[in-house]
Amino acid sequence: MLLEARDVSFRYDRREDWLLQRANLRIEAGEIVGLTGPSGIGKSTLARLLAGYRKPQQGEVRLAGKPLPSSGYQPVQLVLQHPEKAVNPRWRIRRILREGWQVDAELRHMLGIAEQWLDRWPNELSGGELQRICVARALGPGTQFLLADEMTTMLDAVTQAQIWNAVCEIAEARRMGMLVISHDAHLLGRLCNRIVDIDTI
Amino acid sequence: MALLEVNDLSISFEQSAGWLRQRYIPVLHQLQLTVDAGEVVAVLGASGAGKSLLAHAILGILPSHARITGEMTYRGERLTPQRQAALRGMDIALVPQSVAYLDPLMPVGEQVRHAVKQGNKRERQRESFRLYRLGEEVERRYPFQLSGGMARRVLVAAATASGARLIIADEPTPGLDPDVMREALGRFRELADVGCGVLLISHDIASALTVADRIAVMYAGTVVEIARAADFAGDGTALRHPYTRALWQALPQNGFVPLPGEPPQLGERPHACAFASRCSAATDACLHEQPPVRELRRGLVRCVHAS
Numbered sequence: 001m002l003l004e005a006r007d008v009s010f011r012y013d014r015r016e017d018w019l020l021q022r023a024n025l026r027i028e029a030g031e032i033v034g035l036t037g038p039s040g041i042g043k044s045t046l047a048r049l050l051a052g053y054r055k056p057q058q059g060e061v062r063l064a065g066k067p068l069p070s071s072g073y074q075p076v077q078l079v080l081q082h083p084e085k086a087v088n089p090r091w092r093i094r095r096i097l098r099e100g101w102q103v104d105a106e107l108r109h110m111l112g113i114a115e116q117w118l119d120r121w122p123n124e125l126s127g128g129e130l131q132r133i134c135v136a137r138a139l140g141p142g143t144q145f146l147l148a149d150e151m152t153t154m155l156d157a158v159t160q161a162q163i164w165n166a167v168c169e170i171a172e173a174r175r176m177g178m179l180v181i182s183h184d185a186h187l188l189g190r191l192c193n194r195i196v197d198i199d200t201i
Numbered sequence: 202m203a204l205l206e207v208n209d210l211s212i213s214f215e216q217s218a219g220w221l222r223q224r225y226i227p228v229l230h231q232l233q234l235t236v237d238a239g240e241v242v243a244v245l246g247a248s249g250a251g252k253s254l255l256a257h258a259i260l261g262i263l264p265s266h267a268r269i270t271g272e273m274t275y276r277g278e279r280l281t282p283q284r285q286a287a288l289r290g291m292d293i294a295l296v297p298q299s300v301a302y303l304d305p306l307m308p309v310g311e312q313v314r315h316a317v318k319q320g321n322k323r324e325r326q327r328e329s330f331r332l333y334r335l336g337e338e339v340e341r342r343y344p345f346q347l348s349g350g351m352a353r354r355v356l357v358a359a360a361t362a363s364g365a366r367l368i369i370a371d372e373p374t375p376g377l378d379p380d381v382m383r384e385a386l387g388r389f390r391e392l393a394d395v396g397c398g399v400l401l402i403s404h405d406i407a408s409a410l411t412v413a414d415r416i417a418v419m420y421a422g423t424v425v426e427i428a429r430a431a432d433f434a435g436d437g438t439a440l441r442h443p444y445t446r447a448l449w450q451a452l453p454q455n456g457f458v459p460l461p462g463e464p465p466q467l468g469e470r471p472h473a474c475a476f477a478s479r480c481s482a483a484t485d486a487c488l489h490e491q492p493p494v495r496e497l498r499r500g501l502v503r504c505v506h507a508s
């Protein structure tokens with residue numbers, strides 16, 4: 001299984017500069033790739049293209065040689081920096097966890113999601129607690145690639161280590177591929193098989 | 202005399218519990234902290250540990266259903282709500298978390314002049330712009346015409362120009378790339394070096410350590426340790442509290458060790474050490490009461506077994 005961006009170019013507006021120009025990236029099943037580089041939105045844009053949130057104006061994104069599925073469960077899942085922007089504030093946690101698939105007790109346990117949280121509203125959980133919910137929601141059995149865009153940047157070191165420990169264990173057991181976007185070179189060094197710079201792809 | 206002294210600060214929120222009954226949910230618990238002039242003190246901890254509440258308590262901007270006990274003094278005098286209102290924006294300034302605090306409809310030079318409370322407004326604004334390498338042409342720009350890094354410099358320039366002596370910076374750097382972050386934090390160091398006291402609220406130990414003199418670590422609504430920046434070294438043996446050590450050892454550049462468990466929810470305050478369920482050194486003595494705060498090796502700790 002391979003997820004790839006082939007020669008993709010993207011800009012939000014015709015009058016603006018390209019955010020990505022003929023960029024290429026390949027992630028194999030079971031591989032953890034780090035993506036780094038200076039500030040700017042090129043990295044996040046690439047992650048959005050790979051997850052199918054946006055279509056490149058040129059080039060293509062392929063999963064196992066085919067375009068991303070246009071309906072049904074998305075095998076490429078993206079988790080962002082701010083969990084409070086990624087959940088419906090008017091849904092209880094229990095319902096959020098059912099949004100993509102029925103998150104099971106085993107995964108909840110691995111991610112340290114307590115039973116009592118399920119009846120709360122998103123604003124009653126801390127940032128670290130809510131991010132675990134977003135990670136669990138993204139890890140359905142159909143997920144083949146996980147894209148983590150500054151997924152633990154807002155979290156303290158202990159919570160960060162807990163979440164990554166669980167995610168890496170799951171990724172290894174399922175041979176899931178991952179893309180990790182972070183400014184933290186130490187974090188990328190810990191997690192990744194290889195690290196690429198956005199300016200060189 | 203400390204610039205800011207916080208003594209035994211506790212905060213609880215009133216919550217109605219049905220017909221004519223009220224409950225108080227404790228959120229901060231007997232917290233101690235000092236900030237001296239010339240010093241950067243970082244407040245570290247997980248989200249939900251109460252860091253921003255502490256900042257809001259010092260500024261006097263907690264919601265009206267908060268009940269506050271304990272004492273805060275600024276330059277030796279008690280911080281009453283009246284005095285907080287008089288000092289806010291004058292002597293005590295907040296550098297907010299987000300550049301969204303800038304008024305989108307006003308040129309930034311004018312916004313900084315508004316912040317100046319003593320002396321000639323234009324001169325002080327120009328001076329602080331020069332200090333933060335913001336060219337004169339930037340004065341007339343609106344926030345949307347600035348890069349993110351420039352907008353942050355404007356926020357710090359406003360705090361400097363205001364003439365405040367105590368600067369409270371609430372999570373000023375998350376998600377910045379390392380160069381921009383170093384620059385942003387360097388500004389706070391400069392403010393301390395010219396005599397201000399800076400309280401830097403952050404969840405990021407590694408970056409806070411690059412500028413802080415002392416570190417206060419919060420866990421479940423209280424400060425569990427105050428350490429010197431130099432204590433964060435090697436495998437953390439100079440640190441005093443098991444939670445501080447866990448934070449240090451969880452950094453990817455150290456052990457990346459995931460300490461299991463969660464902090465108790467705010468409000469569930471057991472009559473025991475709040476860290477006990479996660480602590481490998483816990484004994485019966487930890488379960489009888491909140492460990493009292495005590496001095497240890499030129500710092501503070503709230504742990505019965507720390508030595």
Ligand code: SF4
Binds near residue numbers: 444476503
């Ligand atoms: S008081 Fe006891 S449980 Fe709490 S941190 Fe110290 S040793 Fe651990």
